[in-house]
Amino acid sequence: AIHPYIPGRSTADDGRKVVKLSSNENPLGTSPAAVAAFAGAGTSLERYPDAGATALREAIGAAHGIDPARIIYGTGSDEILHLVASAYAGVGDEIIHVRYGFAVYEIATRRVGATPVVVDDRDYATDVDAILAAVTDRTTIVYVANPNNPTGTFTAKDEIARLHAGLPGHVLLVLDQAYAEYLAPEDDDGGLALAETAANVLVTRTFSKIHGLAAERIGWGYASAAVIEALHRVRGPFNVTIAGQAAAVAAVGDTGFVASTRAHNDRWRDWFVGEMGALGNAGLRCVPSQANFVLVLFEGQLTAETAYKGLMDAGYIVRWLPGQGLAQGLRITIGTEEETRGVVAALRTLVERAG
Ligand code: PLP
Incomplete structure (x- = not known):
């Protein structure tokens, strides 16, 4: 099922953790x-x-x-x-x-x-x-x-x-x-x-x-x-x-908070892009990003729509933008280390399932 996001809620109806990687907010919180x-x-x-x-x-x-x-x-x-x-x-x-x-x-x-x-x-x-x-x-x-x-x-x-x-x-x-x-x-x-x-x-x-x-x-x-x-x-x-x-x-x-957020983002965006590179033979491709999110294109067996729904079922809310002519991609915000590792693992499972 697809769960609407409700601010302040961190679990879905069935008790699973919900990870919101859809609005490019700061995963480390606030200064x-x-x-x-x-x-x-x-x-x-x-x-x-x-x-x-x-x-x-x-x-x-x-x-x-x-x-x-x-x-x-x-x-x-x-x-x-x-x-x-x-x-x-x-x-x-x-x-x-x-x-x-x-x-x-x-x-x-x-x-x-x-x-x-x-x-x-x-x-x-x-x-x-x-x-x-x-x-x-x-x-x-x-x-x-x-x-x-x-x-x-x-x-x-x-x-x-x-x-x-x-x-x-x-x-x-x-x-x-x-x-x-x-x-x-x-x-x-x-x-x-x-x-x-x-x-x-x-x-x-x-x-x-x-x-x-x-x-x-x-x-x-x-x-x-x-x-x-x-x-x-x-x-x-x-x-x-x-x-x-x-x-x-x-x-x-609080320039220190800004600097540490930027460093976190650099590190985990690089890691995320590297992991997506490893899925390149399954048709996944990252648009080069200088922001705190990455647009991943799905050009193989696994479509962006299937990946979007599969990630949602796994508790990861990302952004799919068919209304903007971007049915072929998902925009994924770089989260905490745990969230970033988690969304990559969920994507890998979906790629394997799509064959
Ligand atoms: N401009 C761009 C490119 C954005 O991505 C966003 C938010 O997603 C905004 C502006 C608006 O942000 P806010 O109204 O929260 O300042």
Whole structure:
């Protein structure tokens, strides 16, 4: 049977352990400093939060060497992706995203009545030339996730610079860096530096992934003063909670937690990819990932759909995305050591069963 995931539940109806590897959350949890800040924040629940998220913007600004006045904050970075569509697109406008991209781009586009323009990938990676070729005078926004979800692929700094240089000034480039903290420092795509000087670049980040604060729904973005002002005009007031702001400030300060999560991810992603390589003769293939998940393609006897259902029956929830044209793959989040070893063992059993 397929079990719906219920937050906070760790066992299925029949008592089996449920392992959730489907939303790219941090398997190591949350920084203890952030948990303590969260717990200590609820002393006056009758008061609204700081509508300007001042402490949070200052903490982010100091950590990244960027101007706090040019930081927008949202109920998850999802909200910011929606705000940008509300501020810059409407009926008759076109918004570009890649074929295997983050699902919110199309939702945000349709929500404001704009037209999604979907461009082909290059073997699952973002194809800068295809994006540039799709630009028309009706294009107002290009959404690019880097690393990309659900593929995990990374577009290097020179390619991002080439993309930006090729866009007309009236097109806003939204660089969604939800997984940026998983990159090696030398793999910075240059987004924040670009947003520092370019009028038409918005970088978005989240506390939901490496910082382990998905429950609190906090994201932020950085852009020119004019873009930030436009986003504030469509932002609801008090959109980030008191406890969430406090936890996020503490999370920014816990660089050790971020570094150890990244090291864990590097180690177990490498191990996972190696194990999948050993199943290569059964038609399993990993798309190269720089994020905390791997897209595994099923090109042999065992189909992604059968693997998805088999993993679910074994207690592993992963992501199968037929609705996004990705019926051939499963996106699997890198979990704890035990979870990662477990999902690999379950996959191996399914491969053997498929013959
Ligand atoms: N962008 C990408 C590429 C994502 O994968 C996600 C979450 O899965 C988000 C944005 C949104 O994250 P949140 O709204 O939790 O900040």
